[in-house]
Amino acid sequence: MEPEAPPLQPHTERKGPVGPVPPGMERYYSQTLSWGPCADFATSDEERAAYRDPAIECARLEVPMNHADPGGPTIRLGLLRKPATDPGQRVGSLLVNPGGPGASGMSTVAALAGSAGSTELGQRFDLVGFDPRGIGASEPRVRCLTDQERDADRLDPDSDTSPAGDAQTEQEAQDYAAKCAERTGAEMLANVGTRDVVKDMDVMRSALGDEKLSYLGYSYGTRIGSEYAEEFPRNVRGMVLDGAIDPGQNAIESLVAQGAGFQKAFGDFASWCAQQQNCAVGSDPAQAVKAFQDLTRPLVDRPVPTGGGRELSYSDATTAAIQALYAPDLWEQLNTGLLELDQGRGGMLMALADTYFGRGADGTYSSTMDAFDAVHCVDDERNLDPGVVREADRRYREAAPFLDDGRGPSAARDVCAFWPVPVTGEQTQPVVDGLPPVLVISTTGDPATPYRAGVELAGALHGRLLTFEGTQHTVFLQGTSCVDEAGTRYLVDGELPAEGTRCTG
Structure with a gap:
């Protein structure tokens, strides 16, 4: 040595x-x-x-x-x-x-x-x-939400795509943007993009x-x-x-392409899982999307306990899947988490989602998600037309059906539509x-x-x-x-x- x-x-x-x-x-x-x-x-x-x-x-x-x-x-x-x-x-x-x-x-x-x-x-x-x-x-540092506010935000799946539901989702986005400006400062937000990096x-x-x-x-x-x-x-x-x-x-085409990429990775996971002794999405990869939906969609209305007073939401379950699909080394954890979910427990999936969101064991969050939004909102074009937003969501659900909650596409504009500073990035060759x-x-x-x-x-x-x-x-x-x-x-x-x-x- x-x-x-x-x-x-x-x-x-x-x-x-x-x-x-x-x-x-x-x-x-x-x-x-x-x-x-x-x-x-x-x-x-x-x-x-x-x-x-x-x-x-x-x-x-x-x-x-x-x-x-x-x-x-x-x-x-x-x-x-x-x-x-x-x-x-x-x-x-x-x-x-x-x-x-x-x-x-x-x-x-x-x-x-x-x-x-x-x-x-x-x-x-x-x-x-x-x-x-x-x-x-x-x-x-960019800071938008407190640790408690981030926990609460993760419990809300924003699955109501009725006009009233979309209006509520947009109000939450406006509130989030206002908190970012208040807690970070508008001048910092205006100069946090890739142009400046x-x-x-x-x-x-x-x-x-x-x-x-x-x-x-x-x-x-x-x-x-x-x-x-x-x-x-x-x-x-x-x-x-x-x-x-x-x-x-552009941002929409990139999002749809990413959805297709995660769908392909889910298919590879399903093929691997089908060869395991106990696969949560079944032995037929062609039926894996439906099996995953059957496991996760009930969480929209009924989150499951994970211990420590927390509950696994639908959005956390799908985030856990996304986290696991980044690398085959995490597929075993995803399968275990889905098997747990089938038994009414959400601990493993919550741990995967916590990793994605940068939440530590002590309940504190890194600044990753706040910074992600801040950079994205000044780097990329903003979609302000609700009709364009709805069509983009429809296309994303079509590209990644395993992530479709079954509630229909939403026209709710995201937080960037309400961002307090202008776009500074350009998407050109x-x-x-x-x-x-x-x-x-x-x-x-x-x-x-x-x-x-x-x-x-x-x-x-x-x-x-x-x-x-x-x-x-x-x-x-x-x-x-x-x-x-x-x-x-x-x-x-x-x-x-x-x-x-x-x-x-």
């Missing part, structure tokens, strides 16, 4: 400015970073345990709240770094974002530190996770001392990557974008003149970011597509040697895999 490395010592670094600096941003691009222990950056019990690792260090980066006003109010972003273990062969920093929007890059790199730290990637790169503005350890990343690049950015983005993190590539194409060294979002697809080749990884059975989106993103960025044949959401650095080797060779040496390369698990 190798001796444990001594803890990293607190220290300060000033490595910037490096590369081009936008006018008025000199002090940000040249700022000093104070690195030290990560304990004070943790926002959950899970992070508190992970951030005790003596091989990682944390710092805060200062950026303008509004990049158009660099002399105005500032905010601070959390950074977590696992330094390269072979400093003599160090390539630079590898910035990592796990997506969401709303997920923590800091906790992602803390989790990767053990497994990837000993690989060539960990030897040659400082692995740097960041919590985007408004998220996790970054200050201030990519500018923050360029400040990071310089402050970390990298003339060119090396980046690994998963899921929504691919949108951050593609927008950075458009904003700063000549500042990019290399990018791995895994689980792509199609930059040219990126223009990336001067961008070096990027690597896009797309999984054939990805439920959340369908395979075709990866094909489209690779084309839009003039990059190389690597196909993984499997049913899961993202794959790089998750133990598939074919994918891991291809991504590592690209990031370390700039060598792209051969055109048409396909990997299997």
Whole structure:
């Protein structure tokens, strides 16, 4: 057994400015970073345990709240770094974002530190996770609901699609938007989108001392990557974008495609389940949708107890299924949860739903869901026509019948229709003149970011597509040697895999 490395010592670094600096941003691009222990950056019990690792260090980066006003109010972003273990062969920093929007890059790199730290990637790169503005350890955080309000919100399935029911759903959305504005501040909400995150990343690049950015983005993190590539194409060294979002697809088409992706993943789960000794959705995969509906639809009117005074709602049960369909490793838990539900118990499904929502064992929530809404509402077009909303819901139910509660499509507009600040994002094909080749990884059975989106993103960025044949959401650095080797060779040496390369698990 190798001796444990001594803890990293607190220290300060000033490595910037490096590369081009936008006018008025000199002090940000040249700022000093104070690195030290990560304990004070943790926002959950899970992070508190992970951030005790003596091989990682944390710092805060200062950026303008509004990049158009660099002399105005500032905010601070959390950074977590696992330094390269072979400093003599160090390539630079590898910035990592796990997506969401709303997920923590800091906790992602803390989790990767053990497994990837000993690989060539960990030897040659400082692995740097960041919590985007408004998220996790970054200050201030987006906050919309209290923990008690989030629990109550999860109990409401919003299944009444009558005019009166839709009106009530919209009133709840208006109340939610008002709470976000009150508790977060309108100026912060107006500057929390991807447009602003990519500018923050360029400040990071310089402050970390990298003339060119090396980046690994998963899921929504691919949108951050593609927008950075458009904003700063000549500042990019290399990018791995895994689980792509199609930059040219509108919000409705993306939602419907995602519904179809989850339906396909449910079919794969049903086929796996049918081979088990005791399958909650039966031995005939063709009947699995009906079996799932028969188990979950009664929850609309009658939630079931889970212990501790909580009840499993219909929306929590379907959220649990969505959480489990992200990875085959969770299919056993989903089957167990559905078998429990058949017996009138909801503990396992509630645990899966809690994971999705970021609810800890102590009843506190991460800021993930609040941040998800805040970013989505300024990034994407808003659907204000009730007729368009109803048709979109109809199409989604058709694409994902296992998630259809049987109550008919709703015309209730979502929270973004009532958001207190304007949209700042654009959904157009990126223009990336001067961008070096990027690597896009797309999984054939990805439920959340369908395979075709990866094909489209690779084309839009003039990059190389690597196909993984499997049913899961993202794959790089998750133990598939074919994918891991291809991504590592690209990031370390700039060598792209051969055109048409396909990997299997």
